[in-house]
Amino acid sequence: MIDTHCHLNTEPLWSERDHWKHTLDDLDAVIVVGFDRLSSERAMVLAQQHANVYAAIGFHPDSALEWNDAEASWLISATQMPKVVAIGEIGLDLYRRHDTLEAQWNALRAQQAIARDAGLPVIYHCRPTAESNDAYDLLTPQLVSEASDVRAVVHCFGGSPENAVALWDAGFYTGFDGPLTYKKSTLLREIAKACPDTRMLVETDAPYLSPEPFRGKFPNLPECVRQVATKLAEVRSMSVDDCIEQVDANARALFTGIVR
Numbered sequence: 001m002i003d004t005h006c007h008l009n010t011e012p013l014w015s016e017r018d019h020w021k022h023t024l025d026d027l028d029a030v031i032v033v034g035f036d037r038l039s040s041e042r043a044m045v046l047a048q049q050h051a052n053v054y055a056a057i058g059f060h061p062d063s064a065l066e067w068n069d070a071e072a073s074w075l076i077s078a079t080q081m082p083k084v085v086a087i088g089e090i091g092l093d094l095y096r097r098h099d100t101l102e103a104q105w106n107a108l109r110a111q112q113a114i115a116r117d118a119g120l121p122v123i124y125h126c127r128p129t130a131e132s133n134d135a136y137d138l139l140t141p142q143l144v145s146e147a148s149d150v151r152a153v154v155h156c157f158g159g160s161p162e163n164a165v166a167l168w169d170a171g172f173y174t175g176f177d178g179p180l181t182y183k184k185s186t187l188l189r190e191i192a193k194a195c196p197d198t199r200m201l202v203e204t205d206a207p208y209l210s211p212e213p214f215r216g217k218f219p220n221l222p223e224c225v226r227q228v229a230t231k232l233a234e235v236r237s238m239s240v241d242d243c244i245e246q247v248d249a250n251a252r253a254l255f256t257g258i259v260r
Contacts, residue, residue, distance in 0.1 A: 001229065001244055002029040002251040002258070003222040005089075005123065005155045005175055005203035008053075009034065009042035013207050013219055017046075023223045024050060028248065029258045030222045033089050033123055033155075035060035037071060040078065047083040054258060056086035056123050058111055061093040064103040072110060079118040085257035087115035088123025089155060092135045095127045112147050121151035121254050123175075126159065136163045144170045151254055156205055157191065164191045168199050173254055175201045178209035178220065181231045189235045201254070202228045202247045 007013070009032050013020060024030055032047065033056040034040030040057035047055040057078050059067050078084060090111045092104050115122045124143070128135035136159035143152070148170040155175035157164065164174060174195055179185050192200070204211075207219030211227040214220070226244075233243035252258050 001027050001225060002031075002202075002248050003027060003204050003206070003225040004031050004153070004201045004251050004255070005033050005056075005177075006030060006206040006222050007035070007039070007208070008032045008046055008206065008222070009039045010207065014042060020219075020221055021050070023221050024052060027052060027222055027225070028260075029054060029251070031056055031085060031255065031258075033086075034058055035089060036063040036066060037074065040075075044078070044081055044084065054083050054085045054255065055081075056088045057084055058088045058090045058123070059107050060089055060125060061091055061100070061104040061107065062096060064097075064100050064107040067103065067107040067110065072114070075111070076114055076118075079114065079120060083257065084120070085255045086121045086123050087111050087118070089125040090122065091125035091154075092139045093125060093127045094129045094132075094135045098129075109146075112150060116150055121153070121256075122147070124152055124154045125156075126154055128158070133160055133163070136160065140166050143167065143172065153201055153254060155201075155203060156209070158188070161187070161191055161194070164195070168196055173199050173201050173250065175203045176228060176232055177203050177205045178211035178215065178224070178228060180228055180235070181212040182215065183212075189231075192232055192235045197246055198250055198253075200232065200247055201250055202232060204228065 032043040043055035153173035210220035233240045
């Protein structure tokens with residue numbers, strides 16, 4: 001079982017890593033995803049300390065104002081580090097910061113180019129304003145027109161069915177997390193049911209978004225990716241084993257640096 005997106009590099013998990021490291025034992029692979037330079041460096045440290053941990057490195061849209069030539073040079077050099085398997089998470093976030101939209105676009109496009117040059121896939125973050133789909137309606141056409149040659153996943157998908165279909169048609173993967181298990185996530189489950197077999201991934205986004213029956217409990221941990229896979233199997237009328245086999249195969253196809 002592979003958790004394709006978690007944040008063991010953020011507090012409190014980073015400081016308490018001796019208390020949760022045993023939870024990695026039953027997982028084949030875990031991708032720890034960076035959101036700024038410090039978290040990316042921590043992801044690489046964890047990847048070196050644990051055989052089944054891999055790192056994604058990059059600058060989240062909330063960190064777009066930190067992006068500059070020096071950070072770009074660092075990111076380019078860090079793509080050569082062992083067990084770095086993706087650039088991310090990068091993208092758009094209009095939930096917290098509308099005023100940085102230009103900076104977010106600049107950081108996104110620059111990191112897309114770095115991923116393309118390094119031959120690495122991209123993990124995209126997209127979060128709209130409350131009760132809106134604005135970030136997805138901005139990001140989806142950009143990805144389809146400018147980044148269809150980049151292997152990528154839109155993680156923790158929360159867009160419309162139309163966004164999903166456009167991204168699938170362009171070859172993008174969709175990441176499903178704890179919200180798939182929530183009672184009110186009817187539309188998300190419809191999207192998960194319609195997702196092509198070869199385009200679905202499961203992830204936890206730990207320490208956030210704990211799935212049912214652990215919703216509301218903090219922190220979430222990578223081991224809870226099984227609850228997400230179980231719900232995905234139910235939605236798609238698959239056996240859990242078949243679902244896990246498929247999403248793990250998809251993860252290895254996208255993140256080719258993961259070793260069996």
